Amino acid sequence: MAFFDPLFNLINDLTWGWALVPILVVFGGFFTIASGFIQFRFFRRMFGVLTGDDDSSDPSKISAREALFVSVGGRVGGGNIAGVAVAISLGGPGAVFWMWMIALVGMCTSLIESSLAQLYKRTTPEGNYRGGPARTILYGLGVQYRWLAVVYAVCLIASFAFGFNAFQGNTVAGAALDSMEIPRMYTGIALAIFTGFIIYGGIHRIAKAADVIIPIMALSYIAMALIVIVLNITSLPAVIWDIVANALGFREAVAGGMGAALAQGLRRGLFSNEAGLGSAPNVAATAYVKHPVSQGIVQSLSVFIDTMIICSCTAFVILLSDVYQPGAESVDGVALTQQSLVDHVGAWSQYFLTFAILLFAFSSIMYNYYLGENALTFMTGNPMAVHVLRAAIVAIVFLGAVAPGATAVFAFSDPMMGILAVVNLMALMMLFPVALRIITDFRDQLKQGIVKPVFDPAKFPDLDTDPSAWPDAPAAQAAPAGARPAPAE
Incomplete structure (x- = not known):
């Protein structure tokens, strides 16, 4: 891997180290x-999915709520602690x-990318839905951009499926060893077994597991905070005033000054909520909803939960403690949160944090x-490719858990994520005008009194959509059961 280090470092410098964070903020x-502050206009509507007021009426489909919890589960991770x-x-x-500021802006980016993923999703032979940036590029921009979609897909597998899963296994095993002295081998075996059981059940089992795990995870952590x-x-x-005063320069800056606060806040916020990286839309596209923008609005809530709620919990735990001393040499990472x-x-709380x-x-x-x-x-x-991937993921999770230094092999994760973000x-x-069209359609129907x-x-004949993915459309409702258009994958 040392042979590729210069290349990976160059990619990282050209993306995260140079312009990607400002570009994400500007976009x-x-x-x-340009959307008329849509994430704020529909803020109250986001919470309808939590009370069961979503579009899904088919238990065989992934609901908007389940897709939300899967994406929250992906966004909420080590970055929040x-x-x-x-x-x-x-x-x-x-x-x-x-x-906080980048989360409020990122809510709109997430809404746009998730709405487009829904718009261009395809129905599988099993009756499920698949979508995401790769399919959005192919069906939204045309076959001449298929190479770009393939680049995205390769980077997604390399960064998330391989690299980040090794890191997650390593994080769990390290925490279990430090707080409860459980050997890495045992943690690795347990993680590999549970991982295999869930992923071999496909997206439906993943969604059902997330529907149980995520509320427990989020609510318990929020309760502790x-x-x-x-x-x-x-x-x-006083803590809230410290946060605002140090951010805006009203008080003498600490820990590198106002510029460091801005840079670190934006960078960590983007890494945590993933808005603009195109990862969450892959999950957003699986949901059965009546309109693409409905799931876009739901995915905005995912960003809000991740940063405005979970990240804020960690921040208040740290800043309200005596462990953190502004301007002093401080403990980094999980140890700072744990000690706080x-x-x-x-x-006893160190065991809670491990859990x-x-x-x-x-x-x-x-x-x-x-x-x-x-x-x-x-x-x-x-x-067979999917079976090979599943076996590889189980092995990677186990490897990341048992070998503290093994994750160095996956140092390509950040540069690969930089490429897929670009x-x-x-x-x-390129597709923002299309997104505005379906947002306008959504708003017009609301104005007409359609709840x-x-x-x-x-209504959008120029768009390469899959009619079978929209069974609630007037044409689909009027068609005989066996006469609906075939899936177009």
Whole structure:
């Protein structure tokens, strides 16, 4: 791998190290303004999916709620625990403010990319749906861009399915060893068994597992943070003022100054919520909804939960403790969060954090696997390829867990993610006018008093959509049962 290090470092410098973060911010701001601040206009509507008020009425399909929880499970991971701690250590309390700001902008980017993934999704022979940036590029931009879609798919498999799953296994095994002295081998075996059981059940089993794991994971972590906040409620206003004052330069900057707060907040926020990277749309496309924008709105909520809620929980736990000292040499990563929790509620909390990391990592493994499977099915229809990928994922999770230094082999994850982010952003900009068309259609139906807008492919004959993916459309409802258009994959 050392032979490729210069190439990977160059790619990383040209993407994350140079211009990608500012581009993601600028594009997100442009999408927000051009769409009329759609993420704020539909903010209340986002929460309907949590109360069961979604489009799904077919139990054989993936519901909007299930797709939401799978994407939340993928977004919520080590970045919400270790990444926030690193951002505060390097950028000071002000980094948290900029994480919030990039999340508010990223909600719109996520809405756009997920709506497009829904628009261009295809029905599989099993009656499920597949979509995502690769298929969006192929069906939205045309066959002449298939090479670009393949580049995206390869980078998605390399970064998420392989690299990040090795890191997740390594994170869980390290936490279990440090807090409970469980040997890495045992953790690796347990993770591999559970991973195999879930991923061999396909997207339906992944969705059902996420529907159970994610609420437990999120609510337990939020509950712990609320306990910490209540115990320190008198100090909370001062902490919030520290966050805002350090971010905007009202107070003497710490930990590298205002620029460090801005850079760390934006970078860690983007890494955590993944808005603009094109990963979550692969899951968003699996949901059965009546209109593409419906799932786009739901996916905006995923970004909000990840950053505005979960990341904020970690930030308050750290900033309300005596462990973090502004401007001083501080502990980085999981250790800072862990020591802060211990400072608040006692030594038992380190075991709670280990459990949280386990759930966070396992949900990410499921998510990362599906991204790889979806990308692989785009490149080949051979069913054996999926079985090979599943076996490889189980082996990679085990390898990452048992070998502390093995994850160095997967150092290509960040540069590969940089490439797929660039490809995804190019496609989003080229297809943004299409996204505005379906957003306008959604809004027009709401103005007409239609509570749940329905997408009608016949109104968009110039778009390469799959009519069989929209069974609620007027034409589909009028057609005899056996006369509906065949899937077009």
